[in-house]
Amino acid sequence: MSLTQKLRDKFMRSPEMEPWPGLIEKYRQWLPVSGKTPVITLKEGCTPLIRVKSIERRIKNHAKVYVKYDGLNPTGSFKDRGMTMAISKAKEEGCEAVICASTGNTSASAAAYAKRAGMRAFVLIPDGYVAQGKLAQALVYGAEIIAIRGNFDSALDIVRELNKKYPITLVNSVNPFRLQGQKTAAFEIIDELTDAPDWLCIPMGNAGNISAYWLGFKEYNKAGKSKKLPRMMGFQASGSAPLVYGKKIENPETIATAIRIGNPVNQSKAINAKKESKGGFLDVTDEEIIKAYNILGCEEGIFCEPASAASVAGLLKRSNEVPQNSTIVCVLTGNGLKDPDCAINNNSAKFYKDIPAESKKISELIGY
Numbered sequence: 001m002s003l004t005q006k007l008r009d010k011f012m013r014s015p016e017m018e019p020w021p022g023l024i025e026k027y028r029q030w031l032p033v034s035g036k037t038p039v040i041t042l043k044e045g046c047t048p049l050i051r052v053k054s055i056e057r058r059i060k061n062h063a064k065v066y067v068k069y070d071g072l073n074p075t076g077s078f079k080d081r082g083m084t085m086a087i088s089k090a091k092e093e094g095c096e097a098v099i100c101a102s103t104g105n106t107s108a109s110a111a112a113y114a115k116r117a118g119m120r121a122f123v124l125i126p127d128g129y130v131a132q133g134k135l136a137q138a139l140v141y142g143a144e145i146i147a148i149r150g151n152f153d154s155a156l157d158i159v160r161e162l163n164k165k166y167p168i169t170l171v172n173s174v175n176p177f178r179l180q181g182q183k184t185a186a187f188e189i190i191d192e193l194t195d196a197p198d199w200l201c202i203p204m205g206n207a208g209n210i211s212a213y214w215l216g217f218k219e220y221n222k223a224g225k226s227k228k229l230p231r232m233m234g235f236q237a238s239g240s241a242p243l244v245y246g247k248k249i250e251n252p253e254t255i256a257t258a259i260r261i262g263n264p265v266n267q268s269k270a271i272n273a274k275k276e277s278k279g280g281f282l283d284v285t286d287e288e289i290i291k292a293y294n295i296l297g298c299e300e301g302i303f304c305e306p307a308s309a310a311s312v313a314g315l316l317k318r319s320n321e322v323p324q325n326s327t328i329v330c331v332l333t334g335n336g337l338k339d340p341d342c343a344i345n346n347n348s349a350k351f352y353k354d355i356p357a358e359s360k361k362i363s364e365l366i367g368y
């Protein structure tokens, strides 16, 4: 093939190119699906990897820093990667209803995919601790929502019990198909960078996602798709950091409600990922999370939810340890629109109110 043809193929989207098929079709050979699996998809995956120079400037050491903006999935979070797999497999097994405990994003994703598959979706949420956008989604997707007087950890205990007693499929990250779907984010990163990054920075709640990424990085590496493996850097909010402190937290608290989890079910897998990759866990305060959230918003035009900003806050906190010329990917797990209250209460925007509708007054106000 000529060089011109090669460049054209690489950079130009020709009309006959196939549209993105969703991650099951794209990565079928890496996933536990067969011709009998009905693929329930909203065309999740294929999310952008965006270079963030405002973060590079703060770290120095000539590191290249990218964010994997998984908040651009169909329901606005990385959960869709796992849910397309979990719901497709549940459908294959003839299941008619699914259940989950959720800090919000799982409920939105489970409801969307379950409804698309014609199933009932029961979601248990901690009353008063789910961001408005996520609740709105679960309502519109037609979930059957049960708000409990208790936290995420109690909700998860209950749904695990109900799953044992009744024919309802559990779609939390204890469901192994969830992690299978989520590992495709690691594939996408390697496909785009042509190798694994040196560090993968990621927020941790129930610690399913860090475990899934590690699985993906290892599988691709074994198949010769990458030369190296990344160090897995997991971050938790200081008031909710069982993996950092090495103990269960009875009453987790943080502004990042998505990771307000005191007893992560995937902790042994996450600890293994840290150990095998020579990675590290660290906590970040709510103030550090909000600082990173605002840098991403104001200096990069990237709106993520507070839990997601923990990955960037963590990188900034560990900036002295970043190796020279390294490549780093921070995972932005959820979309900022999920939590409008947080956005409205934590920004430094100028917002002039009650202004007369006169151009002279407005030009004075904006300094012209």
Ligand SMILES: Cc1ncc(COP(=O)(O)O)c(C=O)c1O
Binding pocket: 077, 103, 104, 105, 106, 173, 203, 204, 205, 206, 207, 208, 209, 210, 258, 259, 305, 307, 308, 333, 334
């Ligand atoms: C936006 C967001 N980020 C991070 C996490 C944590 O993911 P995991 O529970 O897989 O560690 C969650 C989990 O709900 C989430 O919704």
